[in-house]
Amino acid sequence: MSKEQKVTLKEWIYITVGILIMTVGIYFFKFPNHFSTGGVTGIAIVLGHYVPSITPGTLVTIINIALLALGFAVFGKSFGVRTVYASLLMSGTLQLLEIVCPMSAPMTSQPLVELLFAVGLPAVGSAILFNLDASSGGTDIIAMILKKHTALNIGIALLCSDIIITVSACFAFGMETGLFSILGLIIKSLFMDLVTDNLKTKKCFQIITSHPEPIEQFITAELHRGATRLHGEGSYTHEGKTVLLTVVSRHEAVLLRNYIHKQDPAAFMIITSSTEIIGKGFRGVN
Incomplete structure (x- = not known):
């Protein structure tokens, strides 16, 4: 195996590890507590409240596939292979966990502790992907499309969408869960920067x-x-x-x-x- 192949294999392993870390935080801590802190998983949590017949993991898969199709329609073959792999791996792992390890309630009675894990683990996983110029897809695909066709500030646009998704948890699950979600969004933004800088x-x-x-x-x-x-x-x-x-x-x-x-x-x-x-x-x- 050449040096370039070893580097490429190492990067794919890191991407896989990053996605698995994200998935653990999302499935075991975010989903059971209904912490909606933005992104596709936040949308799935809120929609799952209104469409209880569909699990959050299935909703994540449906939304991700729709966004991937949109990405291919806009970017064609140049659409990132890493983004496709990461997005499908996360969706598939979430659905697999719903079958293998179903959860009907939070793991503990300490929502603040679970919020830290629900935010911290995905932040670490996202930082690993970001450090490799990779992405888990989701709303990042919308950002890529906006960046290509508009002059919008993508960071502000994504932040606004995350705020809207997070605030919607207040209406779906009540103020307590909504406030935890808003706190989680704030922690996520700070922790993501901290971990990303630390890795780099x-x-x-x-x-x-x-x-x-x-x-x-x-x-x-x-x-x-x-x-x-x-x-x-x-x-x-x-x-x-x-x-x-x-x-x-x-x-x-x-x-x-x-x-x-x-x-x-x-x-x-x-x-x-x-x-x-x-x-x-x-x-x-x-």
Whole structure:
């Protein structure tokens, strides 16, 4: 298997894991408590109240298939394969859980705790997908269509639709459930940003050293990362120094920092965090 195939397989595994995490939060915590925090699942929860003969999982499948058909009609063959896979996997898993593990009531008597799981797990799953430039479909498809044919602010449009779906829970299930849903929407927005930034965070190293060769060797041979060498001069001693610039993951950062401490205790390091790294080995360049 080539390196590109391994990377592709790894991404599909991550997408699958992300969808399964989302599904657990939706089925075991969101559906039983009727927490409608927007999106296709929120629509399914509200509609399920008025059409009790159809389960929320079935409604999610119907809505997702309709939106996928709309996406293919608008975008044709260029419509994202990942979006189709993620959307169908989530719909199928929800329906499978309804058969294998039917739930007629919440798991606990603590709605606030269940709200945190109902919001947190889908937020983690969505962040994993977002980090791979993937989507679970649903209302994201409508956003893609609006982006193509209108000048609307898509973020505002999606937020407005989520608010409408969430507020409708007040009328369908009463103020208590409605207020929990509104709180969930707020938490979801904050938690989603937090998890997304956390997944994207990389460590940027500026290493000032008199012994660059072993450090460069460790970066390239052990961490399989690139580095840029700059020549500097101490402003006080006017001694020649080498400045190494590199970007690594958080796990690799610990290894690199420990190695530098051991190899060159006099080395000066500036370590910063960044959520936007664009270049070979990271985002934007294959």
